[in-house]
Amino acid sequence: MIPLNDAATQALLLALVVLPLLGSAAVLLPRAPAWLGTAVTGAVLAAALLLTAAFDHDRPGEIQAETDVSWIPALGVRLHFGVDGISLPLIVLTALLTFLCALHVRARPPAGPRPASFVSLLLLLQAGTLATFAALDLLLFFLAFETVLVPMYFLIARWGGQGRERAAWRFVLYTMLGSVVMLLGLLLLGVQGGTFDMVELARAHGDGIGHGTQVLAVLAIGIGLAVKTPMWPLHSWLPDAHTAAPTTGSVLLAGVLLKMGTYGLVRIAVPMAPDGMETLAPYLGAFAVTGIVYGSLVCLALARAGAGGDLKRLIAYSSVGHMGFVLLGIATLTRSGVNGALFANIAHGLITGLLFFLVGALKERTGSTDLDALAGRGGAALYGRAPRFGGLLAFAAVASLGLPGLAGFWGELLAMLGAFHPADGLNRPAFLTYLAVAAFGTLLTAAYLLIVVRRVCMGDRPGAGALPDLRRVEYAAFAPLAALTVLAGLWPAVLLDLTEPAVRALLPGAVR
Known part of the structure; x- marks a missing residue:
């Protein structure tokens, strides 16, 4: 721990939110250097790492680096920011992935309109995401949550691939409709609780808010957050958005934006409306395991020979399954389950971010993400034609299927342990059923990912000639994600030493 006073840590957290906003405007100036966007994201990453070093790891369950000033007195809205063991890993993940995306854009400028506009949107997206994870006022959280819609829409619509306009509109319409419902739930929670301050509402644990009101609030907030997660059956915008998005858009969408939904459930619904969550948790668990199996079955269908499956689309559907484990962990309302959900959030961001980077690099080399084309004659056959590239793709795939010793294993294991012993008051036979279905989903996940590795890395038929192997800039972008996957x-x-005390504060009655 680096000893910094409260004012210094407050300044660091505010800098994390303000620097990307200033950078977003600065890169559009007529004489702004091309490296400015990368420099800003590097400064934000440095600030995030310094904040982590200054964070008091003996008190991860308490809000630190807190700023709380009045913003809109008439509505009781405050500029209230802070960080604890739940939000800190997500802030660092956001800063890291955005910096790696900026490196990627610097080395491979996107085709289309001005590259400076692309970088400006990346920085605006980063600012909204960081503000979402740092916000401690319900309405401030909502405004930050909505901020990311605009830059992601333009990233897909202007720099995306085939079908980009339709995919961008579906992304915006689904998310906006969900957000309208979510806003009603946030207002209901704030008005009934007498404050929009998230710290006070979490500390009250639903006192003063009736059971029926809590159920309505969780239902409304949950629908909005479930769209962003995405939870089956509100997921249908995701495959189109991922398939059409540029590489960096896919990395940030999977690695960061999907986490905003599950983070909102843990930060808002679980502590502020515990009775409502207990009532709706069995239904959340049912939707979660349905998503796990559904996503895996779709991926199996896309991976088979002759299906014409798209590799980006397959990874997008895999996210539906992986995020199902996060939702299952939350639904158990146990410390092990929620800790597993938070761990799986970070693991998914690292692994799926790496997968989308690799698929983007594969498309640059072969001109296609069609699995039949990649596996057929003259296809990728990466082990023989670009062995380091093929090895890293296989590594990312086995990490995604949950191989012990890599990051993908622990979150899913803890989520299923939570389902084995759900919180008191929940229907244990139902959650044991969910556990069995989720375990079956892990087998399906292993099946489709191993098929992908065999087809892309080995090929159905031998490939001809060599492909460019990993380049220096690709090592720089991919290596941190691979290293952190092994470390976690x-x-x-x-990670668990950060999240456990904070989860204990959110679930004061939980014994497991």
Whole structure:
């Protein structure tokens, strides 16, 4: 821990939110250097790492680096920011992925309109995401949550691939409709609780808010957050958005934006309306495991020979399954389950971010993400034609299927342990059924990912000639994600020691 006073840590957290906003405007100036966007994201990452070093790891369950000033007195809205063991890993993940995306854009400028506009939108997206994870006022959270819609829409619509306009509109319409419902739930929670302050509402644990009101609030908030997660059956915008988005858009969408939904459930619904969550948790668990199996079955269908499956689309559907484990962990309302959900959030961001980077690099080399084309004659056959590339793709795939020793294993294991012993008051036979279905989903996940590795890395038919192997800039962008995947897999305490005390504060009655 680096000893910094409260004012210094407050300044660091505010800098994390303000620097990307200033950078978003600065990169559009006529004489702004091309490296400015990368420099800003690097400064934000440095600030996030410094904040982590200054964070008091003996008190991860308490809000630190807190700023709380009045913003809109008439509505009781405050500029209230802070960080604890739940939000800190997501803030660092956001800063890291955005910096790696900026490196990627610097080395491979996107085809289309001005690259400076692309970088400006990346920085605006980063600012909205960081503000979402740092916000401690319900309405401030909502405004930050909505901020990310605009830059992601333009990233898909202007720099995306085939079908980009339709995919961008579906993304906006689904998310906006969900957000309208979510806003009603947030207002209901704030008005009935007498404050929009998230710290006070979490500390009250639903006192003064009736059971029926809590159920309505969780239902409304949950629908809005479930769209962003995405939870089956509100997921249908995701495959189109991922398939059409540019590489960096897919990395940030999967690695960061999907986490905003599950983070909102843990930060808002679980502590502020515990009775409502207990009532709706069995239904959340049912939707979660349905998504796990559904996503895996779709991926199996896309992976088979002759299906014409798109590799980006397959990874997008895999996210539906992986995020199902996060939702299952939350639905158990246990410390092990919620800790597993938070761990799986970070693991999914690292692994799926790496997968989308690799698929983007594969498309640059072969001109296609069609699995039949990649596996057929003259296809990728990466082991023989670009062995380091093929090895890293296989590594990312086995990490995604939950191989012990890598990051993908622990979150899913803890989520299923939570389902084995759900919180008191929940129907244990139902959650044991969910556990069995989720375990079956892990087998399906292993099946389709191993098929992908065999087809892309080995090929159905031998490939001809060599492909460019990993380049220096690709090592720079991919290596941190691979290293952190190994670190989190071998040393899960690096995350769990942060989240456990904070989860204990959110679930004061939980014994497991």
